Amino acid sequence: MPCASQLLDAGGRALLHRRDAVVDPATRRILARTPRLLALAVDVLVTATGLAGQLVLTDLRTGATSRLEYPSRITGQGGFDEARVDPTGRFVALSFADPAYDLSSKQVMDAWLLDTATHSLRQLPDMPAAVSLKRTSMSWTADGRLVLLAEVEDRALIAIWRPGQERLATRSLRLPERTGGSDAFVVR
Numbered sequence: 462m463p464c465a466s467q468l469l470d471a472g473g474r475a476l477l478h479r480r481d482a483v484v485d486p487a488t489r490r491i492l493a494r495t496p497r498l499l500a501l502a503v504d505v506l507v508t509a510t511g512l513a514g515q516l517v518l519t520d521l522r523t524g525a526t527s528r529l530e531y532p533s534r535i536t537g538q539g540g541f542d543e544a545r546v547d548p549t550g551r552f553v554a555l556s557f558a559d560p561a562y563d564l565s566s567k568q569v570m571d572a573w574l575l576d577t578a579t580h581s582l583r584q585l586p587d588m589p590a591a592v593s594l595k596r597t598s599m600s601w602t603a604d605g606r607l608v609l610l611a612e613v614e615d616r617a618l619i620a621i622w623r624p625g626q627e628r629l630a631t632r633s634l635r636l637p638e639r640t641g642g643s644d645a646f647v648v649r
Contacts, residue, residue, distance in 0.1 A: 466478065466479045466480075469483070469498075469501050476492065476501060478498050480496070481494055481495060481496040482494050482495075483495065483498065483501060483506065492506075492521055493506050493519060493521060495508045497509045497510070499516070499541060499544040499553075499555065500544035500545070500546050500553045500555075501546070502546045502547075502550040502551065502552075502553050502577045503550035503551075503577075504520060504521045504522050505518055505519070505520060505521070505550075505577040506518070506519040506521055507544060507553055507555075507575065507577075509541050514531060515528045515529060515530060515531060516528070516529040516530075516531070516532075516555075516575070516582075517529075518577065518580055527580050529575075529580065529582060532557075532573050532582045532584065533557040533571040533573065533584075533589075534571065534589065540557060540558070540559075541555070541556075541557060542556040542557055542558035542570065542594070543555075543556050543598065543599065544556075545599050545600060545601055545607070546601070547601045547605055547607075548601055548602075548603055548605065549605070550577070551576065551577055551578055552574055552575065552576060552577070552605075552624060553574070553575040553577060554572060554573075554574055554575075554585075554599055554601070554607050555572065555573045555574075555575055555582075556570050556571065556572045556573075556599060557570065557571045557572075557573070558570045558571075558594050560594060567591045568591065568592060568593060568594045569589045569590065569591055569592070570588070570589060570590055570592050570594065570597055570611075571584070571588050571589035571590075572584070572585040572588050572590075572599065572609070573585065573588075574607075574624060585607075585622060585629065586622070586626070586627055586628045586629055587620075587628065587629045587631075590611070590613075591613065592611040592612065592613055592618075593611070593612040593613070596611065596612035597609070597610065597611040597612065598610055598611075605623060605624070606621050606622065606623045607621070607622045607623070607624075608620070608621050609621075609622075609629070610636075616633055617633065617634050617635065617636045618631055618632070618633055618634070619631065619632060619633075619634050
């Protein structure tokens with residue numbers, strides 16, 4: 462298996478993304494071919510065309526595809542950053558990032574919610590936000606809340622949001638010193 466292979470959580474089903482293919486490790490069957498995978502939400506594959514191109518949703522059961530326009534105002538050097546699938550597989554939180562937004566020195570993220578059932582996109586409240594990109598990530602809780610952990614002006618911040626809420630609930634917090642290069646975290 463190539464070192465670049467990634468394990469995917471596809472709504473309770475583990476799959477592999479190897480170079481340009483999504484593979485079921487149990488059967489070794491190739492489910493889809495794509496070099497620009499963003500997320501796999503149960504049976505909906507979310508891919509992208511270019512840094513600031515279209516989002517492409519592919520139903521793996523039927524093969525039907527639909528295209529959505531790039532939603533964020535972040536373009537330029539920025540583009541797709543990360544995608545996180547909620548525990549039900551219905552929602553995908555997508556973040557877009559720019560290390561030098563509007564030719565300023567600000568780093569900015571813009572988070573959106575993709576509803577895989579309706580193929581609609583909605584910008585999260587309070588976005589875009591100026592954050593330290595290398596110290597910002599997001600994850601879903603088991604009960605369907607999206608948690609963003611970010612560094613803003615040298616202080617740690619946590620934001621919690623449930624789809625449908627009008628605002629992010631935020632507060633500062635103290636985190637242990639980071640010893641690795643990853644900004645990923647796990648919510649329990």
